Amino acid sequence: MEINEQLLKQLTEVNGIAGNEGRVRQLFKDSVADVAEEFVQDGLGGIFAKHTGSAEGPRVMLAAHMDEVGFMVSQITEKGFIHFVTIGGWWSQVVLAQQVTITTRDGKEYRGVTGSKPPHVLTAEARNKPIDIKDVFIDLGASSKEEVESWGIRPGDMITPYIEYTRLNDTPFLLSKAWDNRIGVAVAIEVLKEAVAKGHETILFSGANVQEEVGLRGAKGATHMIQPDITVALDTGTAGDTPGMTAKEADSELGKGPQVIVYDASMIGHKGLREFVVDIAEANNIPFQYTFIPGGGTDAGSQHQALNGIPSIAITVPVRYLHSHTSVIHEDDFKNTVKLVNAIVQKLNNETVKEIHDNV
Numbered sequence: 001m002e003i004n005e006q007l008l009k010q011l012t013e014v015n016g017i018a019g020n021e022g023r024v025r026q027l028f029k030d031s032v033a034d035v036a037e038e039f040v041q042d043g044l045g046g047i048f049a050k051h052t053g054s055a056e057g058p059r060v061m062l063a064a065h066m067d068e069v070g071f072m073v074s075q076i077t078e079k080g081f082i083h084f085v086t087i088g089g090w091w092s093q094v095v096l097a098q099q100v101t102i103t104t105r106d107g108k109e110y111r112g113v114t115g116s117k118p119p120h121v122l123t124a125e126a127r128n129k130p131i132d133i134k135d136v137f138i139d140l141g142a143s144s145k146e147e148v149e150s151w152g153i154r155p156g157d158m159i160t161p162y163i164e165y166t167r168l169n170d171t172p173f174l175l176s177k178a179w180d181n182r183i184g185v186a187v188a189i190e191v192l193k194e195a196v197a198k199g200h201e202t203i204l205f206s207g208a209n210v211q212e213e214v215g216l217r218g219a220k221g222a223t224h225m226i227q228p229d230i231t232v233a234l235d236t237g238t239a240g241d242t243p244g245m246t247a248k249e250a251d252s253e254l255g256k257g258p259q260v261i262v263y264d265a266s267m268i269g270h271k272g273l274r275e276f277v278v279d280i281a282e283a284n285n286i287p288f289q290y291t292f293i294p295g296g297g298t299d300a301g302s303q304h305q306a307l308n309g310i311p312s313i314a315i316t317v318p319v320r321y322l323h324s325h326t327s328v329i330h331e332d333d334f335k336n337t338v339k340l341v342n343a344i345v346q347k348l349n350n351e352t353v354k355e356i357h358d359n360v
Contacts, residue, residue, distance in 0.1 A: 046218045
């Protein structure tokens with residue numbers, strides 16, 4: 001499989017925090033317009049492309065999420081600095097001295113940098129403590145509140161990390177913002193195209209939810225709308241292959257394959273579906289990693305509780321430096337995630353779905 005780096009660049013560089021995913025949604029629609037029978041969209045903005053392989057087949061939901069972690073303008077000071085609230089989970093230390101983009105309601109973009117008190121004025125005690133994120137601000141180079149307001153910036157505007165997609169030194173490692181979870185969106189796009197080309201025995205809904213980073217919110221409405229028999233969350237997970245990390249903190253390595261989430265803070269992966277996925281991976285010699293993430297969750301956490309209970313699982317791409325400006329993935333993990341989810345779709349039909357439901 002040759003990866004579409006132009007698509008990955010577009011998906012990661014487009015801006016979209018929870019509650020403001022419109023640009024990502026449009027990019028997804030443009031990317032699959034040639035293979036989608038129709039698009040279905042929930043009231044919060046989750047978008048899915050539908051393709052019918054068999055009108056009598058099971059309803060299958062493949063769901064990434066469109067939103068990235070970021071910030072929102074909360075206040076403009078009299079001297080033109082920006083205070084903000086976090087949208088999604090951030091550690092204050094990775095927020096300092098980073099470039100950001102503020103997007104106005106009219107779509108205009110303004111570049112800024114995060115700042116705080118310099119170390120020269122801090123006490124020895126203060127230097128040894130993590131900075132409180134409420135003490136971080138954004139400098140736009142403005143001189144007054146009036147100047148900032150004249151640009152159209154107002155409370156509620158989206159703030160996103162700024163970094164350009166790049167391949168690290170001609171290696172398989174890819175650097176960008178927003179791998180969480182634009183790589184999941186890329187998987188949803190590639191799997192849909194493959195399913196249409198090869199044929200399948202399902203009613204397939206492949207797309208992405210909104211507002212995952214603020215509590216798996218969008219998945220609730222989307223799952224209710226689609227009413228699937230099986231759901232697969234396509235997301236990212238923590239990598240544990242950097243200095244100082246222990247296997248208890250994170251148990252996956254980049255380049256060793258997609259993660260099959262056995263347990264996380266939002267759900268226990270459905271036993272029958274997990275065994276179905278693992279059997280497919282092993283039969284097709286697709287590398288994968290069993291993963292436990294007790295400190296995080298995916299949209300499968302909302303999906304499996306919907307309706308009367310839906311067999312659900314999360315299949316994720318391991319990422320270094322999640323929830324920062326500079327996250328890193330391995331291209332082989334993306335390729336093998338696409339390969340595994342393609343194989344799953346090819347195997348799903350009324351008979352296998354019944355077997356999954358019965359295996360609890």
